[in-house]
Amino acid sequence: MRLHASKEEIDAVCDRIAHFGYKIHTIQGEERVVIAAVGVGDVTSCLESLEAMPGVEKAVRISAPYKFVSKEFRNSPTKIRIRDLEIGGDDFVVMAGPCSVESEEQIMDSAHAVRAGGARVLRGGAFKPRTSPYDFQGMEEAGLKLLAKARDTTGLAIITEVMSDSDVPLVAEYADILQIGARNMQNFALLKALGRARRPVLLKRGLSSTIKELLMSAEYVVAHGNPDIMLCERGIRTFETATRNTCDIVAVAVLKEMTHLPVILDPSHATGKRSLVPALSRAAVAIGADGLLVEVHPCPEKAISDGAQSLESTQFQAMMRDLAPYVSLWKQARLASEPVTV
């Protein structure tokens, strides 16, 4: 309560809290009164309602707003099985491929190149979110078919983006993992549709979304029926312009403390610049991410989108060799149950 809040104001606040079904504890400080609400109820509405009342200085939530995705709900890591692959377990999983599916030749070359480098999942966009209506919007279903073909040929699993709730059934027919882009992290209609889908989901953090909001969006999907979600840090938007986004790498470690879901890092969007991808990938392994999502293109200079951040095939393979000793350390730590933390 504010300094000098009146008896009436305090009583009204207590009544409101009681109305929401909470028990009340009043604390008389030297300067002001603090009122604690204890119990289970519609916390958001209660807080908003209290903030609107006269005499209230501020209303603070103490407990977390999510449930299923938290470690308090489930302490062992979620392991997502896709074909012979397990994400979130004892394997560090690399997903790689071009930004967009552009042609059969391009996606087949990419698939062979990333498999040769050690990737287990092929990425490639058939529906593309583009800032400009005049930019290439993706091959749509034709692109999905090419991805399926690449899977048949190489044995790689397929991850591809879905942009609208109405497209979920179609994309789920072809993809092994449904990718949700940063700009759709709070597309709630889409999140609900994903809850009804029978495919694992990779949920990218929004450009200006907090870690809590990312967890809330994952909670949406779980609450609507789909527990197989991996989270993805891909850089947030800040004032810095030297990189395309600012990679909040510590978010990986924070998420590992808060949730049992796997955490993937996308070094390509996080930096926007090919030369920075290998260094950030090493850091991602070292900090304990469960995998990487990397843009690789057989000929980045001819890529229709994201050329500047895509690795060439041989660069990707060199990076994977460079990563190998870090991945060994990662595995040792994982098998010893957990990375060393304080």
Next chain:
Amino acid sequence: MRLHASKEEIDAVCDRIAHFGYKIHTIQGEERVVIAAVGVGDVTSCLESLEAMPGVEKAVRISAPYKFVSKEFRNSPTKIRIRDLEIGGDDFVVMAGPCSVESEEQIMDSAHAVRAGGARVLRGGAFKPRTSPYDFQGMEEAGLKLLAKARDTTGLAIITEVMSDSDVPLVAEYADILQIGARNMQNFALLKALGRARRPVLLKRGLSSTIKELLMSAEYVVAHGNPDIMLCERGIRTFETATRNTCDIVAVAVLKEMTHLPVILDPSHATGKRSLVPALSRAAVAIGADGLLVEVHPCPEKAISDGAQSLESTQFQAMMRDLAPYVSLWKQARLASEPVTV
């Protein structure tokens, strides 16, 4: 080009530019070479492609990436007619009402209260984007029916949010203006569906979207067939936590220089705090916005959502009286063709 870029690198860049259909101008500086591309083509892809090439320091776009929404395309203001109302013309338009439609009594009380205050449009959400899956998600079609009833009774036009491309036809059946929330500003599937709708659109700026990206999203709607768009500044996300968002009020003046579309300001979401709404509304009028979108609830303390930022009915009416002399100055300036600028 980088310092010491090789002849081969420079030639390759020139070839690539030519391949995209541009003419080339090479400038030999004292330290480095700058290459200018002139003409019309797929600029985004060309820039990305160039950034990926060896020897390139950076690739910069000089011209604007949008067209239909720019003042260079059309210099006279877009005026949007809705019933007897015109937005973007010589009337300052206030849209007001509760965050969510909660019941017939609540929306009817709200409608009468905001009409009494001088509002011309009634706002109210039937589909609600909520961060938590456990919060109230809106009355959906039942809410739309109540809004239509309020319109029939009061003569107010109706603005309400649509969250998914698959809901556009349903919402367009009831609403006079389709509101797009900040989190959907780059929901491209939705933007395309709006292009096909026969209703004006109010497009809110995303939490971390630049002014340019807001214009690009509007360009999507226009390019897909719907020219009746108003833009809405509702605060962006920054490090400051004293207010719910940070109102980038200067964006109103910047937009007025760049586009012919009407610009609305939402002082409720921009501040998140009822006591700040009247002051910011005065500023919005003074800086030259075309209207306001304000949250008003007959009993904010009982509101299901956004209670803290909603004005009570009598507060709204007091604010409108307080605004009147500012609106008179606004009108004088508008009739004298344009607010005084340098």
Next chain:
Amino acid sequence: MRLHASKEEIDAVCDRIAHFGYKIHTIQGEERVVIAAVGVGDVTSCLESLEAMPGVEKAVRISAPYKFVSKEFRNSPTKIRIRDLEIGGDDFVVMAGPCSVESEEQIMDSAHAVRAGGARVLRGGAFKPRTSPYDFQGMEEAGLKLLAKARDTTGLAIITEVMSDSDVPLVAEYADILQIGARNMQNFALLKALGRARRPVLLKRGLSSTIKELLMSAEYVVAHGNPDIMLCERGIRTFETATRNTCDIVAVAVLKEMTHLPVILDPSHATGKRSLVPALSRAAVAIGADGLLVEVHPCPEKAISDGAQSLESTQFQAMMRDLAPYVSLWKQARLASEPVTV
């Protein structure tokens, strides 16, 4: 406390709180324990100490960390008298002039021009904070002497920047108001020296400083002996690049709720663009600022610094005429005791 915090952890926290001199209230929730500390003491150290203890989920401060600058300490506005001028009272005060003092002719021309427009204070930098060591660093004491001469000729008061604690005595000899730049808002050695100075201070908000931190910096000056401070919003740093900074105009209204100190707005740095200055200035008057700090240069194109955001003399005079009816409304509201708020 965390879920499942042990009895020992809870006891240890209570001991630590007691050690800092607070009384303890323990609240047993359904899921976790909350411990409230009541009283007066070294809050920051106590909170940091608690955050470091096992079993602690988070430590939250309820009361404000500043005292002298808050409205709870003093409810009537601080009015700062400088010669025949009063800032924070019933006059809207405009301070104007060039970014840097460049020559006698330039500063004299500026002084006459801004006085003709209705400014009461002349601004001009003699010590210039410049991002690059190769840019013009100011005329230093020679510049101060020219400012004093301009004051003698025109009767305008003088505001100029001081950048180091060791320069405070020198600058205070010449200036009527000591300006502290955004990059020095948390230069604590400088703030302490200002506390010992006998001159009013204009303290600019840092590029990434919260409103609370601005008040804490003002508290430094007051706590060290100088109560005559005005605060200045000049834009914060965000992801938006269309303007030089993002003007957090609502900060003016927030500060008016929190503190009794005068609040000035700098539309030139907030926008970085001359054409936006008049529109933002109108908004600043409308929202209830106590004054403006504006860059005006007799020939902006020849200005050594900040040319793009400086108004020409005639543009400034036109802007002042445009502002006049808004200032009249401002005065009415001020005389009617306070701007209308909810």
Next chain:
Amino acid sequence: MRLHASKEEIDAVCDRIAHFGYKIHTIQGEERVVIAAVGVGDVTSCLESLEAMPGVEKAVRISAPYKFVSKEFRNSPTKIRIRDLEIGGDDFVVMAGPCSVESEEQIMDSAHAVRAGGARVLRGGAFKPRTSPYDFQGMEEAGLKLLAKARDTTGLAIITEVMSDSDVPLVAEYADILQIGARNMQNFALLKALGRARRPVLLKRGLSSTIKELLMSAEYVVAHGNPDIMLCERGIRTFETATRNTCDIVAVAVLKEMTHLPVILDPSHATGKRSLVPALSRAAVAIGADGLLVEVHPCPEKAISDGAQSLESTQFQAMMRDLAPYVSLWKQARLASEPVTV
């Protein structure tokens, strides 16, 4: 130039550019004219001057604004020798110790503990920048004397903060490395004083400073006479509140591409939370930083400042053991001349 800029406007711009000593290249596009200025001159002033001219759309700098700190000026890494230590060479250097010097016992215990863990430099603040005037401000010279004593006993080098140009000589008498805090990164009076000091400098990146601005501040120190600077990433300020700051770890890799100066990472301030420090430290080694600056306190719960982010002595030692295999990989890469980049 803008679309439709007049011949007179174009000529005036060319004259202005010529006046600054540049040669002119005019490029006639299909829609607009672009004017390129080539040569050496006062770029900042020229750009500002041009932005202020009629008909100018925007003025863009192509070349970098710094010189001495860039790799184009010097391609081999700067190695800073301090006693038997070399920073920026083939040793990964850990600097560790408490936030503040609090007492002889505390600093001696800290020194022994961090040396036992493998640190080579002892950190500890004697002058403390604190947001609140009521918080502990440091032991000042008495603290410096204790640091010197700890050096004499343990052989560790000493790093400590200096907050004002007037304190540089005093602090330089005791310290081996002068630390500049984030809030002073653009305290230009201080930067100039450091240029005259005969001690290496560790320059922390400001909370909202770009990588370019960090390099410009380093350029200040070099341009004023002191080439021995190491840069320090310590987290920037963003909207995310789960961590104290957001660690821009990619800045390490970006700086390694741009400058020859050593780059240190401070995982304590970057996270603000002890449990996250070991994970981020691993990532810092993996991405190629030259060293760490870590807060360690013999009894964090009793620390006067920054307790929540300080490691206990045994935790620090455990972290150093955990880091060892990553440091081995770092060394291999360093000896193989450079970390693998594309």
